[in-house]
Amino acid sequence: MNPKQKTIDTLLQGRSTTIQNTSGRVYAPANIALCKYWGKRDADLNLPLTPSLSVSLGPKGSYFGFQMIEDKEHQINVNGIQIEKTSAFYQRLVSFLNLFPNAEQACLQIDIESTIPIAAGLASSASGFASVVKALNELYGWQLSLQELSILARLGSGSACRSLWPGFVEWQMGERADGLDSHGVSLPETWPEFRLGLHLISTQEKSISSREAMEITRKTARFFKLWPEQVEQDFKAIQNALSEKDFKALGQTAESNALALHAMMLNAVPAISYTQPHTLMAMQKIWALRAQGLALYFTQDAGPNLKLLFLEPDRETVLAHFPELDVVAPFAE
Ligand code: PMV
Numbered sequence: 001m002n003p004k005q006k007t008i009d010t011l012l013q014g015r016s017t018t019i020q021n022t023s024g025r026v027y028a029p030a031n032i033a034l035c036k037y038w039g040k041r042d043a044d045l046n047l048p049l050t051p052s053l054s055v056s057l058g059p060k061g062s063y064f065g066f067q068m069i070e071d072k073e074h075q076i077n078v079n080g081i082q083i084e085k086t087s088a089f090y091q092r093l094v095s096f097l098n099l100f101p102n103a104e105q106a107c108l109q110i111d112i113e114s115t116i117p118i119a120a121g122l123a124s125s126a127s128g129f130a131s132v133v134k135a136l137n138e139l140y141g142w143q144l145s146l147q148e149l150s151i152l153a154r155l156g157s158g159s160a161c162r163s164l165w166p167g168f169v170e171w172q173m174g175e176r177a178d179g180l181d182s183h184g185v186s187l188p189e190t191w192p193e194f195r196l197g198l199h200l201i202s203t204q205e206k207s208i209s210s211r212e213a214m215e216i217t218r219k220t221a222r223f224f225k226l227w228p229e230q231v232e233q234d235f236k237a238i239q240n241a242l243s244e245k246d247f248k249a250l251g252q253t254a255e256s257n258a259l260a261l262h263a264m265m266l267n268a269v270p271a272i273s274y275t276q277p278h279t280l281m282a283m284q285k286i287w288a289l290r291a292q293g294l295a296l297y298f299t300q301d302a303g304p305n306l307k308l309l310f311l312e313p314d315r316e317t318v319l320a321h322f323p324e325l326d327v328v329a330p331f332a333e
Contacts, residue, residue, distance in 0.1 A: 003044045004099050004155045007179060011148050017102045020141030022068040028130035029061035030116050031162045032196060032299060032307050034254040035234045036261050037171060039218045039227060043211075045179045046158035049218075050231040052171045053187075053238055054162045055196065057116070058330050061163070062124065064131035065111035066139060076110045093132070096156050100136060108139075117203040129156030130163035150183040167330060168242060189242040190331050195315060197308035197325035199298075201278045210302040213265060213272045221267040230260050251297030251309045258299040276304040282322075289321060 001009075037052035069075065074097070076083040076090055083090045093110075097103055112131075116124050133152040137144050144152070146164045154161035162169040165186040174182030218224055234257040241250035265272040279300065286308070289296050296318055297309040308325060310318050319325060 002099070003042075007045065007151065007155060008099055008101070010178070010180065011144065011151060012101065012142065015142045015144070016140050019068065019106050019139055021138050023066060024135060024138040025063060025065040026131055026134040026138060027061060027063050028127045028134060028163045029056040029058055029166060030124060030127040031056045031159065031169065032301070033159065033162075034250070034299065035231060035238050035257050036301070037158055038214055038261055038264070039224065040158070040214060041173075042177070042179065043215065045182075046154050047179045047182050048158060048171065048173045050228050051173045051235055052159075052162070052231070053235060054159070054169050054171070055194070055330050056163065056166045056169060057127075057196065057328050058166065058332060060116045060198075060328055061127035062115075062131040063111075063113040064128075064135045065113075066135050067109045068106050069109045071107045074108050074110060076112065078112045079114060093128075096129070096132060097136075099155070106139065116198075117200070125157040126159040126163045129153045129160035132156060134164075147183050147185075151180060154179070154182065187242065191242070191245065192329075192331045193312040194247075194330060195310050195312055195318075196328045196330060197310065197318065197322065198328065199282055199306040199308055199322055199325055201276055201282070201304040201306070206274065206303050208272060213268075213302060216270070216272060217265055217268045220269040221264050223264040223267040227260070227264060230257065247311055248295055251295060254299045254309060255297045258301075262300060274300070274303050279304045279306060282306050285321065294318070 031054040033052050033054040035053040037048050037050065039049040041047045041049050073085060074094055076093060112128070114124055116127065130153045133149045137149060150161040150164045153164065162171050162184045164184055168187040168189055169184045170187055171184050172182065234253050237253040238250060240246070241253065262275060283298065283306070286296050286298050294317060295310060295314060298306045299309065300306050308318065308322065315327065
C-alpha cells in the first residue's frame, strides 16, 4: 500500500467516508520558515531530517471553496481562472485528493483564491495543502484535530504542516517511521510589532521544485552533513530570541540560516541557485542599511524573492528604501 494512504487510513479509522457538507470555504495562511526545513528522512511521507520553525502570514494565504457538482471530473479555478486538466497544478492537486477514501464519490467545483503568488518560493503550496485538508475535513465532517490535519497536510507538501496555525509554529520532526509524531505545534509567543515584508523579485514559477532540489542537495552537497548542526544551533537561538524578544538575534539567526541553506544548494552537483541578480542587489542594500544601524534582516526560500524582517517602529524607514514592499503584520488583530 502507498505509505501516504496508510497514514490516511490510520488517521481516518472510524471516521465518516460519506459526504456531510456539499459546499464550504476554508482558509489557511502561508508560512515562512525562520529556521528552514531542507532534506528528508522519508521522501514518500515528507518526513524531515531536522525540526523547523516558521511564522504564519495572517491574511496572506489560500482560500479553498468547494461545491459538489454532477460531473465526472473536478473543476478547478485559481483566482477566477479555470485550470487545464493536463496542467501539473491540476494533476498534483487531484492526485492528492484521490489518496482519500471514496474520493470518487464527490466531483467538486474548487475555487482557490490565493492572496500570495503561486510557486515562486512564497509558500503558496504550504497554504494550499493546508487549506485542502481543512476543506476535506469539512466535506466529510471528520472533526480531526489541527495536529491530525497537520499530519495530512504534510503528505501534500512538508512545510504545509506548519500552516494550520497562526503565529510562530514549530514542526516537530518526530522519530516514528510512520510519521505520526511529525507535525506542527503552535508556539505560545506572540510579537505584535513583528513585521515581514514580501520583496518580490519575480513571480515566475521556480526553475526547480523544492522537492527535487532537496533530494539533489541531500545526495550530492558535501556541505549537507553540516546542516543538521546548523539547524540545531539556529533553532535554539530562535527559540531564545522569541522568549526574550531579542529581535536582532532573531533576524541575524534567520538570515544566516537562509544563507547557509542557499550556500549548501550551490554546493550540490549540479549546483542549484534560486538567487537572481536583483536578489543579491537587495541583500547588499539590506547589509548596507544594517551597517548604518537599521535592524533589517531577510530570509529567502526556494525562489528569488526575499522576505524582509523588521519591527513596526522601523516600517517607514524600511518602506522609504523598499517602496514596493508588501508588509505583513502576522500578529495583527
Ligand atoms: O514544503 P516544501 O517542499 O515546499 O519545501 C519548503 C522549503 C523551504 O520553503 C525552502 C523551507 C521551509 O521550511 O519552508
